[in-house]
Amino acid sequence: MTNLLKIAAAVAVIGSVANPASAQYTATVNAKTQYQTFEGFGTTLSWWANGVGSWSDPTRSALVDALFAPPPTGLGLTYARYNIGGGDCPCHNTILYPHAVPGYQLQLNGAFDWNADANQRWVAQRAYANGAVFLEAQSNSPPWWMTVSGSSTGSADATSSNMSDAYTGTGANSFPRYLATVVGHFASSYGLTFRHIEATNEPDTSWWKFGSTKQEGAAVTPAQQGVIVQSLASLLPSFSPLTTVASMDSYNIDNGVSIFAGYSAETKAAMTEINTHSYAGSKRSQLASAAAAAGKRLVMSEWGSAETTGKSLSQQLTKDIRELKPLAWAIWQPDWPTLMTIDYTSHSYTINKNYYIYANYTRYIKPGAVFIDINDGNSLAAYDGNANTLTIVTTNWTANTVPVTYALSNFTSLGASAQGYRTSSTQNVANIGSVAVSGGSMVASLPPNSVTTWVVTGANYTPPATSTNDSSFTYSTSNCGATWCSGNQTGAYSGQNHWSSLVGSTYSLTFTGTQARVYGSRASNQGIAAFSVDNGAETDVDLYAATRTDNTLTYATPTLPPGTHTIKVRVTGLKNSHATSVIVQADRIDVVN
Template sequence: MKQTLNREWLLGLALSAATVPTGSADLTTTISSAANWGTWEGFGVSLAWWAKAFGTRSDLADIFFSTEWTTYNGQSIPGMGLTIARYNAGACSWKTVNGSAMVVSPDMIASRQMESYWVDWFNSSPSSSSWSWSVDENQRNMLSMAKARGANIFELFSNSPPWWMCLNHNPSGSDDGSSDNLQSWNYDQHAVYLATIAEYAANNWGVSFQSVEAFNEPSSDWWNGKTGTQEGCHFNFSTQATVIGDLRTELNNRGLSSTLISASDENTYDLAISTWNNLGNTATSNVGRINVHGYQYSGGRRDTLYSLASGAGKRLWNSEYGESDATGESLVTNLLLDFRWLHPTAWVYWQAIDGSGWGLIDGDNDNVSLGAISQKYFALSQFTRHIRPGMRILDGGSDYTVAAYDSTAQKLVIVAANWGAAQYLNFELSDFSSPGVSGAVVPRWITQVGTGDQYSSHNDTYISGTKFWSYFPTGAVQTFEVSKVVLLLWTEDRYDPSGFRLDSDKG
């Protein structure tokens, strides 16, 4: 959720780097049966802002949260099967309180104003008149439809505290963009707000939030109340640490001790590293998962952030990603980099519906109008429909390959991409005790970025000994599902979660 200038500058970094095959010679990659980069939790999407506009559309819920094929604008569309939904706790309300009212930035975009449940500071009781639980009906409705279609992990997140907690009463940020905007006497009240929503949702919405995130890109300096187009708030390290402690207390006081605190949803991998290193031991001990946004694209030290997370025993999510490349090439490039170096256990797209290439479906949230399905939608579906929750993420052996293993079904899933000249890509499975049945069909699905195949399936690929291969046109993203693949027995308990062998005994 960046200001446009920053988004476009960062997008240029992604488009300037190619990390998948560019040569014309055939390439072979060996899939490792030993590596274990974690148990996959799922792909997801944030509900703000598109669900505010389109939260009554059951066909959109089908498209994003089921794996069923749905008719959209006369076209049959494969459901993405997203299983994670991030719900935004709003900061806006239009109630004048003792002569005070919310200050609105002159550049504010109306569809990005999310309504707050806590409308004034007189009473913290959720049953009092200081709270309005009827607002934000559309986003809440999409949350319920997501759950009904199989989504099973939910996160509550905040872009800004409610306006009346802000120093300038503007939930778009401080007057200079780089100063804290949460009043110091309301640090604990911000925690009360989020914990109360989490408790209310569990008791009244039938939704239990796995995690709560109190910040959104808190170290960034573009949250300026004079020019902001959305909700946002700067928090320095010490303020974040205080709020994290307060939030842990408030969740525990409501019987939500198992609800994780995630932090800090920084804009880039490098900012996330800096923030984590400066939060202090008390705050980091209260954080159950590190969240980071993927707006550094091809830059940044994904590997360093992963090392910090694994060293601290924390899970790691890419909790927000987006860009304006509707072809899908940038998305696939950066998703492959995340799997290769960041090793998240979940990955969340930002705007499911938006204009200028940002949306998976082109649309206008202000005018509540919809356009065509983006080619980016089909490219992402190559991952979301096949790499499913509970799978073990393996080492694909190259920068252009992702591999995941379903131990129950004994199924290996491979997703690979080719940006260069058309060529054959070979996949070697000799590292597995059973690499599938020689001669067996390997179903494949193909999407071509930009134009061409959207999501077509084929049964023309076969196992030959311990390998198979497939022809990749330029710009092709393909998924393969190999049945009857068995991991070497000793890999299950003789490797640590980082994929390093613990001993040399295969016993």
């Protein structure tokens, strides 16, 4: 069993799950048991951005900012998925507005129309400027002339593959080349570099039927998916070298488990991320284990619902993050699960209860926070070691008021109180004041049908550790030749550090222990760094900050099985829209025994 498989097996067990009733119960938060470092919450841009992007300001800007701007203006979403349209044959034209996302190449051997899809592109650029630094691209269907039915709406029987085998390779008019060309143009012309491209949205379903008015869609066989994944991976270095391949966006988590297991070794090697939807299926821990064992990132890329109270949203989000352990979690679109009601005719929108339920999570569990153990199936706990903040979000969807004691164990120190924010039938992320933290615990009361967020500042988790200076790290080639550049730096550990902005350059440390805690700098010239353990899946962390800080915690590995491990940090070449460079600095790593 590999180290990553051991990690997956360890984190799959969260502990006993409390079931709140009207009686008092205790939820124990354990800072010592740590899981994934989170990259953030998000949304896809299908289809709403195609409509909203055509509106005039200030309304369209206000709607996008309500989602992506930092609090208190918006939800602070950091993950956005751009829908690369296939485009249907004008001879059909059945998809309703705004679901008909334009394609960029409308016919075989046709020129690319880079004026197409200006509406969605405007939204993507506004989202990125607001802080949606983790961008992905996805496709619902190949262009109509690459399909079996001659339409991007689906196949004639809705079950057969609508992807023509003739276009799955790397040829001049292939589907992978179409996608690679689009993401390359976005990077070079629009300043939008996609971290990943996912070619097959819900290929495992049976409702992509020819003539549908709903949207583009295509069933694609696992064998075809494999060819597309490998072809994309071979093309991207020439078109968009910072973009890698994700697959397979299954509607059903269980299908995703079996499809990934059936991929060839070559297909698995060609992809860096598993994307899944969580509408159906129950094998969350199995998919998490499969991703960890294969060294692949895992993202929950889509979920939505018509339910309006926020109950389904909060319960789904909590279950997915506890059991699936994704690096990011995204809704389908803001009007599904009804965060907003969007009137595409009158160019107006209203905010609904689901928006505030989502805000209870997105505004307080920030990118870079680490999910930690809490033995309550209705709660999430996240620790931000950079800001020394503990965030707990608990749902109570019963008809009773529930008293709860939070036992906060293994923290080195805690603030004197926890600030509360609540959404209920009468409250919208309301400031409800604070409760005292004393003797390592706090007592609160949760009203019926509510979601409550508690934020404890001054929370520290600093277990006994051995510090290693950057002079002892192993470096790859960088801007300065055979090793990383180095020099004195005020505020750095031991007064000096190493740095690189060369894409792909790395530093690493092999250690014996149960956790590595990486310290470095955050500054206006810092980019996005990728962290990995034992050559496993990478986690991206945005190191940009308007004001420079040094010798600050940037990443903590999950709690690892005792033994020898290697932590590696890579310069991705990606950055926040406000950053002036893509520099990553090496300073100090603390090893917890």
